[in-house]
Amino acid sequence: MTDAAPFNSDLLTLTQWLSPAFPLGSFAYSHALELAISDGSVGDGAQLARWLEDTLRFGAGRMDAGLLVMVLRGAKVDDIADLARALAPTRERWEETFAQGTAFARTVSSMGGEAIPAMALPVAVGVAARRLSLETRDVAALYLHSFTANLVSAAVRFVPLGQTEGQRVLSGLHDVIGAVASGALGATADTLTSAALAADVTAARHEEMPVRIFKT
Amino acid sequence: MQRVNGRAAVVMGPRGVIDLHQSGSAKAMLPRVHDTAAEVVFLNTSGGLTGGDVMRFSLEAQAGTRVVGTTQTAERAYAASAGTAQVCVDLSVGAGGVLDWLPQETILFEGASLARETRCEMADDAQFCCVETVVLGRAAMGERLNNVHFSDRRVVKRGARLDWIEPVQITPQVLDARASAVTLAGQRAFSTVVLLARGAEDGVERLRSVSREGVTAGVSGWDGKLVVRAMASDGWPLRRYVARILERMRGTDLPRVWQ
Numbered sequence: 341m342t343d344a345a346p347f348n349s350d351l352l353t354l355t356q357w358l359s360p361a362f363p364l365g366s367f368a369y370s371h372a373l374e375l376a377i378s379d380g381s382v383g384d385g386a387q388l389a390r391w392l393e394d395t396l397r398f399g400a401g402r403m404d405a406g407l408l409v410m411v412l413r414g415a416k417v418d419d420i421a422d423l424a425r426a427l428a429p430t431r432e433r434w435e436e437t438f439a440q441g442t443a444f445a446r447t448v449s450s451m452g453g454e455a456i457p458a459m460a461l462p463v464a465v466g467v468a469a470r471r472l473s474l475e476t477r478d479v480a481a482l483y484l485h486s487f488t489a490n491l492v493s494a495a496v497r498f499v500p501l502g503q504t505e506g507q508r509v510l511s512g513l514h515d516v517i518g519a520v521a522s523g524a525l526g527a528t529a530d531t532l533t534s535a536a537l538a539a540d541v542t543a544a545r546h547e548e549m550p551v552r553i554f555k556t
Numbered sequence: 557m558q559r560v561n562g563r564a565a566v567v568m569g570p571r572g573v574i575d576l577h578q579s580g581s582a583k584a585m586l587p588r589v590h591d592t593a594a595e596v597v598f599l600n601t602s603g604g605l606t607g608g609d610v611m612r613f614s615l616e617a618q619a620g621t622r623v624v625g626t627t628q629t630a631e632r633a634y635a636a637s638a639g640t641a642q643v644c645v646d647l648s649v650g651a652g653g654v655l656d657w658l659p660q661e662t663i664l665f666e667g668a669s670l671a672r673e674t675r676c677e678m679a680d681d682a683q684f685c686c687v688e689t690v691v692l693g694r695a696a697m698g699e700r701l702n703n704v705h706f707s708d709r710r711v712v713k714r715g716a717r718l719d720w721i722e723p724v725q726i727t728p729q730v731l732d733a734r735a736s737a738v739t740l741a742g743q744r745a746f747s748t749v750v751l752l753a754r755g756a757e758d759g760v761e762r763l764r765s766v767s768r769e770g771v772t773a774g775v776s777g778w779d780g781k782l783v784v785r786a787m788a789s790d791g792w793p794l795r796r797y798v799a800r801i802l803e804r805m806r807g808t809d810l811p812r813v814w815q
Contacts, residue, residue, distance in 0.1 A: 381737035394738035398730060426712075426721045429785070431757075431778035533707065533725035538741035541785045544774025548764065 350472035354479060357468065358486035360493065363447055364440040364461075370494040370554035371400065371436065372539065372546040377498050385505045388495050389512055392488055396513070396520045399536030401487065403427060404437075404462040405480045405520055406527030411466025412476045417459075423529055424460035429540040432547055432556040437461045439555075444468070480521035488513055494554065560602040565614040565646075568594050568623045582611055585628070587812065593622035593654065595811055600631065605643065607636025607669055612644045615657070619650035619679070626811045627659040630691075630791075633706070635667025640705065643672040649682040658802065658811065661689035661745075661791055662708075664726075669705040680715040683753035685805065689798055691745045692726070695790035703728050712752060720781065722748055741772070743787040745794040749801055756782040759805060766804050771797045 356362060373391065376382045382391050395401055407427075411420050428434035441464040445456035448468045456467050462483065469479050489510055496506040534540075546556060562582025567575040572594065578584055581602040589595045598613045605611065617623040625647070633641060649655040657674070664670065678684045688708060693699030704726055712720040734740040751759065757777030763784060764775045770793030773786035784801050788794035799810055809815075 376737050381741075390736060391738055394733055394736045398733070398736075398739055422718045423721070426718045427723070429722075430774070430776035430783060432776070434778060530709075532721075533709075533723045535725055535727070535730040535740075536738050537724070537746045537785075538736070538743070538772075538787060539738040541741075541746075541772055541774050541787055542737070544776040544783070544785050545772075546774075547776055548774065 348473060350474050354469060354472055354474060354482055357444070357448065357465065358482050360490065362444070364443045366440060366490045367493065368555045369436045369440065369490070370498070370556055371395065371491055372432070372543040372556060373491055373494055374498060374552060374554045375542050375546045375549060377495065378549070382495065383499065385501055385509050388492070388499070388501065389509045392491060392509070392513055393516050395491075395536065395539060396484060396488065396516050399534055399539050400433075401484055401520050402524065403532055403534060404487065405484055405524035406532045407460070408462040408466045408480055408483055409476055409524045409527045410529070411463055412470060412479060417463065417467055419529075420466070421457075421459040421463050423532075424463050427532065428460075429534075430543045430547070433540075433543050436556040477521050477525060480524050481517050484517045484521055488517065498553065559606060560600070560609040560611065562600060562602070562610075563612040563614075564598055565612075566596050567616045567618065568596070568621050569618045570620045574618065582613065584613075591808065593624050593656070593808075595624045595626070597626055597628050597811070597813060598659075599628040604632040604634050605641035605670060606634045607639035607641060609641040610644075611642070612646070614646040615655070616648045617650060617653040617655040620652045621650065622654040624656045624658060624811055626813055628813055630660045631662045632665065633662065633668035633670040634665050636669040640669040640671050643670065645672070645674040647674070647676040647684070649676065649678040649684050651679040652681055653679065654683045656685040656806065658685070658687050658814070660813065661691050661795060663691045663694065663791070664701060664704050664706055665693065666699065666701050667703055671707045672709070674710045676712045678712065678714050678752065681754065683751070684712065685749070685751045685802075686710065686712075687747065687749045687798060687802065688722075689745065689747040689791070689794060690724070690726075691791035691794075692731075692740075693744060695744055702731055704731060714752060714780075720750060720752060722750070741787060743772070743789055745789070745791045746787045747785075747794050747798050749784040749798060749805070751782040751805060752780060754780055756780050763801060763804060766797075766800050768797065769793070773797065
């Protein structure tokens with residue numbers, strides 16, 4: 341293995357940005373999975389897998405991947421930041437993406453990267469990742485993986501599920517993540533769509549929960 | 557092969573109608589109302605939509621004008637043998653104006669293919685309220701839809717800035733997953749009511765106290781937006797809930813066609 345191609349450390353940079361240790365406060369956000377668990381819609385590994393798969397295919401997964409891809413492909417950042425803001429279906433959904441995006445931008449900037457203004461998370465990640473020599477689809481897939489892993493972690497704590505069961509669910513979603521990342525490659529502002537109607541109602545109802553552990 | 561092509565356009569100023577155009581099977585009526593807001597009722601006289609149909613409604617509330625726009629009946633989208641029915645709704649609200657776009661529900665039938673785009677351009681200090689209710693087949697008829705292509709996009713620009721997008725898309729894949737707590741939670745009817753205005757978010761508590769009998773609903777408010785999202789097993793309980801929400805939100809009676 342001595343004559344391998346030069347090592348591409350950009351992969352490690354992206355992995356670091358999207359790891360649970362990167363200080364975005366992600367552990368506090370459940371994407372309203374908390375309410376889906378409380379009301380009994382998600383009570384075991386199989387139901388969690390289904391909920392995550394549908395969120396990736398029909399909801400925020402597909403939407404965020406599309407926004408990220410548009411930024412990577414060179415779209416005007418302000419336009420995509422506005423688009424992300426306009427697409428937020430509820431207050432908590434906006435706070436979830438904006439607070440994490442803002443923390444991401446601040447951390448990357450203070451690590452010596454370019455200054456990124458406060459904006460939704462997929463847009464901020466897209467701006468930072470423009471300088472990485474990585475395939476667009478791989479960046480989108482790793483982003484979706486990070487999003488999914490964070491929700492698995494929320495479910496492991498709150499359902500609760502065994503750690504291994506959580507990891508099994510996450511592994512089982514690799515193909516879906518790949519498919520959603522591939523599907524996002526042709527994204528444009530006019531083709532971003534959602535069918536996560538019930539999840540959006542749940543997100544609004546999460547704001548009304550009298551006792552809650554997660555911010556969203 | 558185009559079956560229906562209609563366009564109805566109305567421009568309202570503070571003292572009444574400024575311009576009215578209607579062609580094809582689109583009509584716009586201006587009933588006499590005893591209210592501070594003028595009312596415009598749009599109608600598709602062909603009785604429904606199918607592949608290839610094109611329907612355009614446009615309504616402008618000029619500066620300082622209050623207007624309520626609605627539709628005469630529920631819009632029905634029937635099976636399309638070929639092509640997609642297109643509905644374009646163009647709205648605008650000038651400075652200090654108030655526009656309520658309150659169409660009746662859209663009922664989709666098996667095989668329907670419909671693409672609707674509702675666009676609104678509003679001034680920074682204008683107020684815009686919009687409702688869309690969609691019913692996927694009629695429960696009383698035992699209809700269960702499997703093959704529907706429905707795209708319903710609402711885009712609002714406030715001042716120069718994009719402010720609100722609701723990009724709903726229902727496909728056979730979504731209907732396959734209809735039991736999912738993410739997509740339709742097994743429900744047949746869904747609705748979004750949105751109010752865009754300065755300080756709109758202050759109305760959250762008032763709307764949360766509206767009875768949710770027969771529906772699952774949530775209310776959210778932020779950044780000059782007040783949003784109500786609701787679902788129900790059929791159109792009727794949802795229609796009643798939306799009517800209660802609109803009455804509370806607007807503090808005035810609904811257009812007569814709603815009653």
